[in-house]
Amino acid sequence: MTDHRRLEQATSTCSYCPKACRFSCPVSEATQNESLSAWGKMSAAHHVVAEKKPIDVEVSAAVHACTGCGRCTSFCKHENDVGPTLFAARGEAVKAGLQPRGAASTLATFHQAQNPFGRELGSLVASWRAQRPVRYPLFPGCSTLVKRPGLLEQTIAVSDAFGAPMGVAKSASKCCGYPLYAAGSFDAFAAHAKSVAEAFVETPEVAVLDAGCAFTFRKLYPEFGVRLPTRIRTVIEVLHENLPHAPERKPLPQRVGYHDACHLGRGLGLYDEPRALLARAVITIVEAPSVRREGGCAGGGGLLPRTMVETSVEMARRQALEISDDANVTMVTGCPTSTRMFERAGRRAMDLISVLEQWVTQP
Ligand code: SF4
Ligand code: SF4
Incomplete structure (x- = not known):
């Protein structure tokens, strides 16, 4: 067809x-x-x-x-x-x-800089390149590189503690191209995916931090006829596999709410792995009535935060309320974009990696 x-x-x-x-x-x-x-x-x-x-x-x-x-x-x-x-x-x-204006400006920025932030990512990546041999080259995603360097630092600390050391890959200076896909610029997305495949030629394996990038590499590229020469796994999958090597620590005395981020859950089918990691790190996890395949959305995908700003924040607010109406309950997600959306909706939020970092570094 x-x-x-x-x-x-x-x-x-x-x-x-x-x-x-x-x-x-x-x-x-x-x-x-x-x-x-x-x-x-x-x-x-x-x-x-x-x-x-x-x-x-x-x-x-x-x-x-x-x-x-x-x-x-x-x-x-x-x-x-x-x-x-x-x-x-x-x-x-x-x-x-x-x-809509937000979609057009994202596309224009992408065409100019090859990423949605208009930043030159090569020097950012160079400042993070590992000075030591690592087991897993890390692909943080441009959103974390530009906006959340602290999360990058925490990922490296947690990977060390789990005996699975990660360091930023050279190929991490390429954006996965998801914004082109979400803007409906499919020809540009296919061409960009091909250029990413060329940049990954010397990278046999990467651990991808951003669920949206991992989804793009694993699910969208093949649909556009692009096969990466690289084994793509999420950081969450790698940490889950190495959970037996995690240090013995007591769970943190916290009550958190877990949100199935869309690209991680429905996109990649990763429901059990993040829950298993979180269950080791905190005492109490609460969830919304609808979870996993039927779980809600925090409003961060499809360029919605740029095209319908208030609606996207309202979606995050409603999803947080579904999980818990207690403002003291911290929202935890396996996707940096969802974490940011909950924060924009005025809720306490942490990335799963940040919770793990607190867990492994507690005295
Ligand atoms: S159930 Fe919803 S998605 Fe499915 S065909 Fe009907 S309107 Fe479309
Ligand atoms: S935002 Fe609405 S229409 Fe779009 S994929 Fe989600 S449920 Fe379907």
């Missing part, structure tokens, strides 16, 4: 559906707007994809109102791939010059 036929079929399936997943979309819930349900957005995309009507500002806004979290797909009898279909429809908005 051609890509276009597949898109047509996906939007048709939704537009003829009696909105069976209407309760599932966290964007629709956060905005209280049924036209932003999976059904509403796919029906809007159907006009452009199947009926070949020119895209307009309204349809562009609708197809951009999605984080690609995949929650609707978990509740869909057809397992319809709503997120990727809406991202593909964004390509029409790119062609027509009708992207």
Whole structure:
């Protein structure tokens, strides 16, 4: 089936559906707007994809109102791939010059600097390159490199304590390209993925810190015909494998709330590993009523924090409330983007790695 036929079929399936997943979309819930349900957005995309009507500002806004979290797909009898279909429809908005401002500026920055931050990443990576032999080359992701160097430091400390030393890989100066994919700029994403594959030629294995980057390498690249010459694992998988070598420490006397980040959970199927790590590090873990495949979304994907700023923060606020309405409960996630979203929503939040670092370094 051609890509276009597949898109047509996906939007048709939704537009003829009696909105069976209407309760599932966290964007629709956060905005209280049924036209932003999976059904509403796919029906809007159907006009452009199947009926070949020119895209307009309204349809562009609708197809951009999605984080690609995949929650609707978990509740869909057809397992319809709503997120990727809406991202593909964004390509029409790119062609027509009708992207929301935040998406257009992200794309422009990416084209200029090859990453969404407009930074030169080579020198940042050089300042972190390991001065010693390490077991696992580490790919932190540009968001951590630019915004959270402390998390990078903690990852290295935890990996040492687990007997699985990591050091930043030279190839870490490349962005995975997810923002191009999320902006619907699929040709540019495929070309970028090829350039990443070339940069990874001398990297047989990496531990990837950001779940979004790991998802992009493992799931999206093959869909675009790009195979990396590199074994891709998340830092969480590597630490879980090395958990038997972790130091004997008492769990921290903390009550935390665990959130299944979308790319880590629904994206990569990693539900048990982060929970096993967290269960060693803290005394009490609370969770939302809906977890794992049906878990909520913290609003960080699909460029939503740049296109619908308030909605993305509201999504994080609602997801934190689902987990616990006690403001003293710290949200813990296995994805730096989700951690940041909870912080923006005014909740205490920590990356799983930061909790592990506190655990292994306690006196
Ligand atoms: S995702 Fe599935 S359940 Fe939801 S509207 Fe589309 S076809 Fe229906
Ligand atoms: S992928 Fe997530 S944000 Fe997008 S329509 Fe489905 S539930 Fe909503």
